[in-house]
Structure formats: C-alpha cells, structure tokens
Amino acid sequence: MSELRKGFHQDIDTAREELVHLAASVTELIPRATAVLLDGDLEGADYLIRGDDEIDARSLDLEELCYRIIALQAPVATDLRQVVALLRMVADIERSADLATNICKAARRIYGHELDPKLRGIITAMGSQAEQLYNEAIDAFVTNDAAKAAAIDDMDSYLDSLQKQFVQAIFESHAAGRIDLQVAVQLAMVARFYERIGDHAVNIGERTRFIITGWMPEHKGADRYRQRANGTGEPPVER
Amino acid sequence: MPIGTVSGPTALVSPQWSDDVSMFRGGQRAAQLVQLERDRAARDRDVAEAERHRLRTALDALGTGVVLADSNGVLQVRNEAATRFSGHEAILVKSAVDALLRTASKGQPATRTVEFAGPPRRVLVVHASPLADGFALATIEDVSERVRLDAVRTDFVANISHELKTPVGALAVLAEAAADSGEPDIMRRLAGRMVDEAHRAARTIDDLLELSRIELGGQAVQEVVDVHGVLLEATERARTMAVQQGISVIVGSVGHATKAVGDSRQLVSAMANMIDNAVKYSDEGSIVTVSAAEHDGWVDLAVEDHGVGIPARDLDRVFERFYRVDQARSRTTGGTGLGLAIVRHVATNHGGDVLVRSEEGVGSTFTLRVPSAGHPVPAARDVTPGVDPAVVFDVAEGAT
Numbered sequence: 001m002s003e004l005r006k007g008f009h010q011d012i013d014t015a016r017e018e019l020v021h022l023a024a025s026v027t028e029l030i031p032r033a034t035a036v037l038l039d040g041d042l043e044g045a046d047y048l049i050r051g052d053d054e055i056d057a058r059s060l061d062l063e064e065l066c067y068r069i070i071a072l073q074a075p076v077a078t079d080l081r082q083v084v085a086l087l088r089m090v091a092d093i094e095r096s097a098d099l100a101t102n103i104c105k106a107a108r109r110i111y112g113h114e115l116d117p118k119l120r121g122i123i124t125a126m127g128s129q130a131e132q133l134y135n136e137a138i139d140a141f142v143t144n145d146a147a148k149a150a151a152i153d154d155m156d157s158y159l160d161s162l163q164k165q166f167v168q169a170i171f172e173s174h175a176a177g178r179i180d181l182q183v184a185v186q187l188a189m190v191a192r193f194y195e196r197i198g199d200h201a202v203n204i205g206e207r208t209r210f211i212i213t214g215w216m217p218e219h220k221g222a223d224r225y226r227q228r229a230n231g232t233g234e235p236p237v238e239r
Numbered sequence: 240m241p242i243g244t245v246s247g248p249t250a251l252v253s254p255q256w257s258d259d260v261s262m263f264r265g266g267q268r269a270a271q272l273v274q275l276e277r278d279r280a281a282r283d284r285d286v287a288e289a290e291r292h293r294l295r296t297a298l299d300a301l302g303t304g305v306v307l308a309d310s311n312g313v314l315q316v317r318n319e320a321a322t323r324f325s326g327h328e329a330i331l332v333k334s335a336v337d338a339l340l341r342t343a344s345k346g347q348p349a350t351r352t353v354e355f356a357g358p359p360r361r362v363l364v365v366h367a368s369p370l371a372d373g374f375a376l377a378t379i380e381d382v383s384e385r386v387r388l389d390a391v392r393t394d395f396v397a398n399i400s401h402e403l404k405t406p407v408g409a410l411a412v413l414a415e416a417a418a419d420s421g422e423p424d425i426m427r428r429l430a431g432r433m434v435d436e437a438h439r440a441a442r443t444i445d446d447l448l449e450l451s452r453i454e455l456g457g458q459a460v461q462e463v464v465d466v467h468g469v470l471l472e473a474t475e476r477a478r479t480m481a482v483q484q485g486i487s488v489i490v491g492s493v494g495h496a497t498k499a500v501g502d503s504r505q506l507v508s509a510m511a512n513m514i515d516n517a518v519k520y521s522d523e524g525s526i527v528t529v530s531a532a533e534h535d536g537w538v539d540l541a542v543e544d545h546g547v548g549i550p551a552r553d554l555d556r557v558f559e560r561f562y563r564v565d566q567a568r569s570r571t572t573g574g575t576g577l578g579l580a581i582v583r584h585v586a587t588n589h590g591g592d593v594l595v596r597s598e599e600g601v602g603s604t605f606t607l608r609v610p611s612a613g614h615p616v617p618a619a620r621d622v623t624p625g626v627d628p629a630v631v632f633d634v635a636e637g638a639t
Contacts, residue, residue: 021334027327031356038550117547118600124551135326 008073015069015086018062020142023093023204025055027134029100030197034127037107037190038120045104052101059094063087081214085207089141092200092207096134099193099200106186106193113183116173122166126194129159133201140205146212152205153217159198166191303380304332308340310373321379328355332363336377339367343375358552362386391559398561402576406440446577450560453505453584460502463612466531466538467493469503473510474529477518485523488514491530498612499538501589506609509585510540512578513605517544519574520603533611537591541606548599557595558583582607 029048036044066087069075075083115123133155140149167188174184210216295318298305304321308314324332335353342349348368355361360383367377410433417429470490481488499506510529517527521544528543549557553564561576579593582605586593589609597603 020330024327024330024334028331028355031358035356035552116600120550121548121598121600124599131327138327138330 008069008075008079011065011069011073012075012079012082015062015065015083016141018058018065019086019089019093020138022055022058022062022090023134023138023141025058026093026097026100027131027138029055029097030127030131030134033100033103033107034123036104038115038123040107040111042108042111045107048104049101052097055094055097059090062090066090078211081211085211089204089207092203096197096200099197102193103190106190110183110186113179115183115187116169116178118169119166119173119179119187122162122169123190126159126162126166126191129155129162130194130197130201133159133198134204137201137204137208141208144208144212146209149205149208149212153202156198156202159195163191163195303378306336306340306377306379307370308344308375308377310344312337312341312344315374328361331355332365332379335365336367336379339365340375340377343367343369343377344373345369359383359555360552387555391556391562394562395560398563398576402443402561403440406436406443409436410440443575443577446575446581449508450577450581450584453508453581453588461500462503464499464501464503464506466497466499466540469499469506469510470529470531470540472507473514476507476511477514480515481518481527484518484521486518486521486525486527488518488527488529491528493531496613497531497533497538499540500610500612505585505588506540506607509582509607510542512582513542513607515574516578516605517542517546517603520544521546533613536611536613537608538611539606539608541604543602543604545602548601548603549595549597550599554595554597558593579605 029051032044032048035041036048066083069083070080133152136148136152136155139145140152170179170184170187170191173179174181179187206217298316298318299320301318301320304323305316305318306314306321307316321336322329332353335351339349339351346369348366350364350366353363353365355363361381362383364380364382365377366380367375369375413429413433413436417426417433420426420429470493474488474490477488514527514529521527525545528541530541530543532539532541549564553562556562557564558579560580563576583593586607586609591607591609594606594608595603596606
C-alpha cells in the first residue's frame with residue numbers, strides 16, 4: 001500500500017472511530033435523560049441540554065473530516081459508500097442527541113406533576129429499549145455485521161408497541177383525572193422522542209448494511225416504481 | 240545469511256571449519272556446546288514465559304483496570320478488569336483511557352471521572368501517569384460502591400433526625416396550642432392529634448429497637464420452624480390494615496412438611512414487614528400473595544404485590560434504614576422506613592438472602608430465602624440483596 005493510500009485509510013479509520021465514540025456518547029444520554037424525566041431533576045436537565053453543544057461541535061468536525069476525505073482522496077466503491085454512510089449516520093446521531101435534549105426540556109415543562117407508576121414503568125422500558133437499540137446499532141457497525149444490522153429493525157417494533165401502550169396509559173391516566181391535559185400532551189411527545197431515537201438507531205443499522213452490501217431498504221420501493229414506469233422513462237400513471 | 244552476522248555459539252559451526260578428523264572431534268564438541276546453549280536458552284525462555292504468565296495472572300486478579308501503552312500509544316498490557324465493560328460503556332471507557340494515555344505519554348499525569356447512568360449507576364475514576372521511555376500507565380477504578388456508601392451515610396443521618404424530630408416537633412407545637420386554648424372541643428381535637436404523633440414516634444422507636452435487637456442478636460436461634468405457621472401469623476398481623484385499605488392478602492398453599500431452620504420470631508417479624516409494605520403500596524381492591532417454596536436446601540418465602548413498584552435505580556437502596564423511594568408518600572403510608580432494613584438483617588442472621596424483583600406500575604416481589612430443615616444447612620453465600628432471583632439460582636447451584 002502506498003504512503004498516500006495509508007493516510008487515506010487512516011483518515012477513514014479515524015472517522016469511523018469518532019463516529020463510534022459519538023454514538024456511544026449519545027447512547028449514554030438516553031438513560032440520563034430518562035433519569036432526569038423520572039426524577040424531575042432540573043439541574044440534570046440543564047446540564048444535559050448544555051452538553052448537546054459538545055455533540056453538535058463533534059458532529060460538525062466529523063462531517064468536515066468526511067468532506068475532506070471526499071474532496072482530497074476521491075474514494076470509490078466500498079470506501080465511497082463508507083464515507084457517504086458516515087455522513088448520513090452523523091446526521092442520525094446528532095438528531096438523536098437533540099431528541100434526548102427534548103426529553104429533558106419536556107421534564108422541565110412537567111416539573112412538579114406526579115406521574116402514575118404505570119407511566120413511569122413504561123418510560124423506563126422505552127428508555128432502556130432505545131438504549132439497547134443504539135448499542136446493537138453501534139455493535140453492528142463496529143463488527144461490520146450485516147445480519148445484526150438487519151435485526152435492529154425487528155427489535156424496533158417492540159419500542160413502537162411500547163409507545164402505543166404508553167399513549168393508551170396516558171389516556172387512562174387523564175381520564176381518571178390524575179394528570180392534566182398539558183402534562184398528557186408533553187408525555188405523548190416524550191413517547192414520540194423515544195420512538196424517534198429508536199428509528200435513528202434503525203437508520204444506523206441500515207447504513208451499516210449499505211456499507212457492506214450496497215443495499216438500502218428504499219431500493220424495494222424504488223424497484224416497484226421503476227417496474228410501474230415500465231421502462232418508458234415517463235412517471236408511472238396511477239390507476 | 241552473510242557470515243559476518245553469525246554470532247554467538249553458532250559461529251563455532253560455520254563452514255570455515257575443515258574436514259580434518261581432529262577438527263571433526265572439535266566439531267562434535269562444538270555441536271554439544273551448541274546443544275547445551277540451545278537448552279539453556281530454551282530454559283531461560285520457559286522461565287521468562289512462566290514469569291510473564293505469573294505477572295499476567297496477577298494483573299488479571301486485580302480489581303482495578305490497568306492499561307499500559309508505549310510511546311507510540313500502542314497498547315502493551317490490558318488486564319481483565321480493564322476489559323470488563325460492554326456496549327457503549329466500553330467505548331466511552333476506552334476513549335477516556337486513550338485520551339488520558341496520550342496526555343500522560345507527554346509527561347503529564349491526568350485524571351477523569353466517567354459516570355454511567357445505568358441503572359445501576361456507575362462511577363469510574365480513570366487515572367493516567369507517565370512512566371520512563373514515554374510509556375504511560377492508566378488505571379480504571381470503580382468507585383460506585385464508595386459513592387453509594389457515602390450517600391447512604393449522609394442520607395441516614397438526615398433521615399433519622401427527620402423521622403425522630405418530626406413527631407416530637409409536632410407534639411411540642413400541639414401541646415403549646417392546647418395550653419393556649421381554653422375550648423374543650425379544640426383541646427379534644429389537639430389531644431387526638433397528639434396521640435397520633437406519639438404513636439408515630441413510638442412506632443419508630445419500636446422498630447429501631449427491633450432492628451438493633453436483630454442486629455446485635457447475631458446468629459439466629461437454630462430451631463425447626465413451621466413455615467405455614469410463620470406465614471399465617473405474619474398475615475394475621477397485617478390483617479387490620481389490609482381490611483382498612485380493601486386489599487386481600489392470600490396465603491398460597493404450603494405443605495405442612497415445609498420447615499425452615501431459624502428463629503420463628505424473627506421470621507414472623509420479617510414476613511410481617513414484607514406483607515405490610517406490599518399492602519401499603521398496593522391500590523385498593525388489589526391482591527397480595529404470600530407463598531413459600533422449597534428448593535435446593537432453601538425455603539423461599541415470597542410476598543408478591545401488584546402495586547406501584549420500585550424504580551430500578553432505587554432497587555439496591557430500599558433495604559437501607561429510613562430510605563424512601565418517595566418522600567412525599569411516607570407521611571400518608573405511616574411507615575417508619577425501617578421495615579426492609581429489618582427484613583435484610585433477618586436474612587443475614589439466617590445466612591440467607593433477601594431478593595427483590597420489581598417494575599414500576601406492575602408490582603414487586605420480595606423473597607426471603609432461609610435454610611430449609613429438610614436438608615443439611617447449605618453454606619452461607621455471599622450474595623448482595625437486590626439481585627434478580629434468576630441469577631441467584633445459578634450461584635446456589637455452584638455453591639451446593
């Protein structure tokens with residue numbers, strides 16, 4: 001391997017390592033945000049909200065490293081897929097950190113309101129499930145395991161069902177007059193935040209598959225679209 | 240290989256030697272020397288290998304994580320404790336260690352605290368110090384238990400003064416108000432409140448006495464105890480409160496043959512406390528199940544409720560004296576905050592365990608595990624309370 005190529009692969013390795021580190025930092029944010037929400041920890045909420053700036057800064061640095069690799073090294077094939085996937089994963093991770101921050105902001109808004117144990121239990125479960133999904137996604141990426149990456153999508157359905165259960169429990173709690181409408185709406189949003197964090201973990205899994213196989217789930221839909229277009233070059237007419 | 244680079248004993252058999260017979264003998268001798276030298280080198284290698292292995296084993300036996308890197312930042316040694324992390328925690332520990340090693344290799348010692356929300360919450364102190372030749376050594380120390388114990392100590396002092404001072408303060412205020420008021424109606428109402436507060440203080444003191452008796456009592460009396468009887472008596476004690484709150488306490492079928500070894504008074508006291516808790520933290524109309532099961536030389540006395548449950552991060556703290564998950568609720572339930580501390584001490588006195596499994600909004604199951612009379616007493620095991628029973632079963636199989 002020439003010296004030039006060595007530097008190039010070092011750059012890609014650095015970018016991969018930084019992505020993993022960034023993802024791990026965000027994974028740790030999930031249980032912390034959950035604790036802030038359940039304990040009504042205002043100080044902790046402020047701390048985590050401030051901490052998001054660091055994630056933003058590191059995401060930008062990583063993004064720039066990727067641009068530099070593309071501009072200076074003109075990668076091809078797997079290497080190109082790798083860099084492009086990294087760029088898109090950074091966005092997923094950065095967004096997940098924002099969602100964790102949003103959970104903390106919701107904690108500030110519902111401060112002082114007591115939550116039913118059932119609601120608290122489901123929040124705990126959603127938090128640990130989202131954390132687990134993220135851990136699986138990181139693991140799949142680090143080990144280049146396409147099968148594991150594909151399994152994350154299936155695991156995500158449990159988080160989705162928890163979200164539905166949670167919304168149901170909010171209705172019950174509200175109907176029984178134990179929480180007011182404002183809190184109920186905030187909690188529904190919180191459930192959505194956890195669910196979105198899970199979706200971003202699924203995205204990371206899909207990008208990992210893309211690096212390894214070049215395949216993306218969107219290909220299925222795209223193929224259907226092309227079949228309908230039937231090679232005419234015209235957009236398909238829906239009947 | 241150029242001759243010039245051949246050195247040491249192998250030089251003796253270099254092709255410079257002629258075929259002369261006397262020389263041939265010399266060659267034989269040389270070959271012997273070579274063999275001896277080779278054996279010695281092999282022995283040295285073995286000794287060095289054994290030494291390395293011993294050091295490695297010693298390093299792995301350490302509870303503290305140790306990482307050694309050379310001047311290029313390449314890891315030379317990483318002991319077992321340093322690799323004991325998983326998931327994102329492993330990645331964050333590694334990046335902290337790498338960053339500190341980089342600083343240390345430039346001659347600057349550095350320390351960083353790494354925290355994980357868990358649960359269980361973990362606090363690690365990572366420290367790196369420079370060694371000779373640009374090498375750097377990092378240590379990873381788990382201080383979670385120390386942090387937890389500090390919290391236990393400060394909370395205990397705060398809580399005991401709160402529990403004892405609140406009723407006494409209330410008594411003083413009520414008495415003053417009574418002294419100032421001449422009206423019999425108000426006097427009667429104040430007196431009623433004083434009685435309540437006095438009872439509250441008395442309950443706390445009773446529980447404290449009970450706890451210190453169990454604590455100081457050391458080893459429990461070793462008599463054969465009828466488990467069914469213990470359950471019935473403990474349930475009877477909680478009956479009044481259960482009826483008041485509209486909660487049914489059901490005692491599961493326990494064979495009369497099930498006997499435990501221990502102190503029946505202590506066991507009844509522990510079980511009554513567990514049932515008391517279950518009733519207190521259940522909603523009206525729900526069911527509390529009390530049961531006993533025998534296995535592997537142990538009797539498991541369990542109390543299951545469908546109440547509020549315990550947040551995961553509080554699970555390892557509920558057995559502390561005066562610890563409360565929800566401070567606000569403690570006044571309404573009227574507990575002393577000592578019940579589970581008593582249960583834990585009874586378990587310890589019997590060489591058993593107390594285990595808890597709980598989920599918020601679903602319910603909790605507390606299990607008191609004591610030696611069974613049907614079997615020889617199993618060896619006491621070192622298991623911390625709060626461990627999931629499923630995990631403990633494995634430990635039990637290994638120990639018996």
